[in-house]
Amino acid sequence: MNITRYINTTYLQMGLIYTGLFHSVWLFSTQFEIISGTVSWYLPAGVRLAAFLLLPLASWPLLLFSEKLTHFILFHPGGVLDNTAFLSGSVGWYLVHLFISPAVVCGCVYVFRRRFAAPYIDNVRSTLATLAFGVLISVALGAVFLGRRAIEVQTDLAAFLSILFDFSLGDFVGIIVLCPLLFALYTRQYINKNESTLFITVGTWLLTLVFSSYLYSQNINISYQIKYLAVFPALFLSYRYAVFGSALSCFFIGITAFVVASQSALPPIEHQFYILALCVSCLILGSSINQSSKLNKKLARNNEDLEIAVQNTQALAAKLVALQEDERKRLSRDLHDDFGHRIVDLKLQLSLIDTTKDHDILIDKIDALYQAMKKSLGGLRPSGIDTLPIESVIERSDIITTLKRAKINFSFNLSGTPINFKPEQKIHIYRIVQEAVTNSIKYANAKTLSIDISYESQSATFTVADDGAGIPDTIEGTVDAKPTLGLLSMKERAKLIDGTLDITSFTPSGTVVSLSIPTYNIQ
Template structure:
């Protein structure tokens, strides 16, 4: 265990040292690039070390932050040695304050968002505000210190907190911001590119490079003809390039376009004879960069949401297809159940008619013979009683046969079956008025449709008598657009159709709905205190 801990400490010290040395060398050499540009009055200056500083604190683990501070202190110390001795307090401020300020701003950002990112609008704005705050605070402290200690030849101590002092602070802060805009988004782009393609484990298609190649070709063309193009047109072309790249590729396109724009503007400023102030170019670059990064983040965020929406739509479509298949299976199953049910009812009705009917006929014949063969009055009374019982059994059996399978439907048709005494007797016994309105001929309907309509009407009459306390019932049947519509309405007390318990307790409603769905129809139930209405639409087969 102790050996493992020692090895870990050795690796930590090795990485710590390498990070400090590498960061110090990078910071030291990149410091001279803006220094060389600063001698030209109309250049758009940038300060690349600010970008390295912010990126280092955002990406490096906290245990290596001290290595970054040591590396920056070493680089600044070497630079101050080359430039000559400066005041001790000023040197302390220059070597420690910028790193501490950037560290604090990076810590606040990481505490809220964990990792740097330009993929969402919120995180992009937060990251840019963090960079501006760090750059502005650092610039204000350093400029005030340098002016106070007389290290700037262009401004004296008496000009502290004047317009000239503010302009100097703005120039330094804008330089830091541009440096951050050049370095930090580029690092985010590279890391996102590597992580994405490692995760997907796919090869990059050549079509991915075509838009980038087009942007590079436009940039080269602008650069070759840059001396003959006024600076204002160069800026307009750069804005167009940034907008096109951002619109097409989101924040990726914004980062690449900003990098190209900065290079073109700085190169143009170096060779141009036009007089343009440093702050003017800086404000132009920062404004375009901020706008494009936020717009790119918004476009990327919208693109991600669109992809998620497409995935959800695909899943919903798949679930819908499964649901449709299940619904079709259930529909076919319901149709088969209804078909088997009707066949069984017809079979039972036929057996009752043939078997019990024959027995009752034979019994009635035997009773008549017995009555004629005897003159005994007691025998006559018994024979008459048996005959009455036979008639009651016959009528009961006939009614049962009709309930199982209405022969009127086969013999007379649907319209007359709906007017038959056997169907309407239940309503008459309950003193309920019955009206039937048929607007079209029903002779062309299939047997399944006729049976379904008859059964639904029959079941609804049973429900009305049992539960509705109605005085009037109206049945309307019409054919329209290859659909037959059936409406059954009463003026009873009604009930709450939203209560599942009511519906499940009334098995007849479920049976009616299943019959409608079995024929690929539609079942609707409406009920209030003024009555109940059932509306059914069935396709005409």
């Protein structure tokens, strides 16, 4: 076994600091009990629990050794304090103090640390668990210490339970006053920037306590008012500064209780429950605020990631649509320039030959081929899309031809002063109108249909309305709706030109598709 794992300079320093703080607050705690017996709390319990919860497991042997050695040095006969009341010579005392109580502390803390990690008070769950653990270890150590004494002096059960309650309550008060602040400081939960509000609040709180002590020296007792006025700064600090604020509040609540206890004759339990109730409230409030803040930050990060993903998706969609239209434009141009010229040339050559037996038939077939090619070109890229106004493109496009072929009673209405759209804007408008008309013919079984174009001062609106069967709920309009590829394409195209697409399905029948484009985007 490597002994340097447990005994080294770092752990020795930890042990010295721990035992120095432990016995300092122990001496301080004894002063509370001297003031008319009004306060009973054991601050070293808070130092001990914080040390074993925060420091490395390998440092525990030196912590225990330093604590026990210092205890013997202080209280042995002829020692610094020379108080045999804290150093019994019985075998039971040595057994409990040197073996059983350290085993209880180390065992309980080890189990707790396997489930929870520092700072222990940063969320509601860990805060409640830490408080419950503080109660448990206070009762466990009280049972060990007092059990030994009860066996030696044969104390009856009722008296033992009463003493155990007082002992455990005192330990838990010490834990709840000191542990949160030690947790916060050790894990660097403190404020990293200059917070004037924090200093003003704490300073005002301390000045109020000093003022209360001064008035008490002048036979004016306002301890009752001070006790309950302290609720406001305690809750404010917990709300404003979360973990650190609640930890600081617990510490100053303890100071407030000490000042109030020195000025009143209330029984100890009154002050103890005041400390516990207010400290628990502050710790839960502070951990709730801290937990909420972390969740909000996480949600904000997720929203940022989602926004980036949406932007990337939209950029990809825009790129795909642009590439698609560019490819259609290229194919349309190639077909027109190449095959169109070849067909015209073939027809010209045939016209020069009058002896061909099936001359007229071949001419008709070439004309049909040419018309089929023009139709294909119109599907790839509407004729005139680069030069004509969008309303003219729609009027002479396959959209109108398809409506006539489907024998649908349609109307085309134009109002306002037309606007000169860019070719890339016109192609998206055309595709949205084309998709809306196609859906009305293919799926809605519409009998009548209208295409309305309205130019106003602030916007241009393109509307396709029919009297068809409407859009099924499984496609549009419900929580679980799954839009088709056509509807998704319409919406994406509308976004690309900063337009707003509104699709309304009426009951019992009819659908209105409306595309509105702000005029500031039309140049």
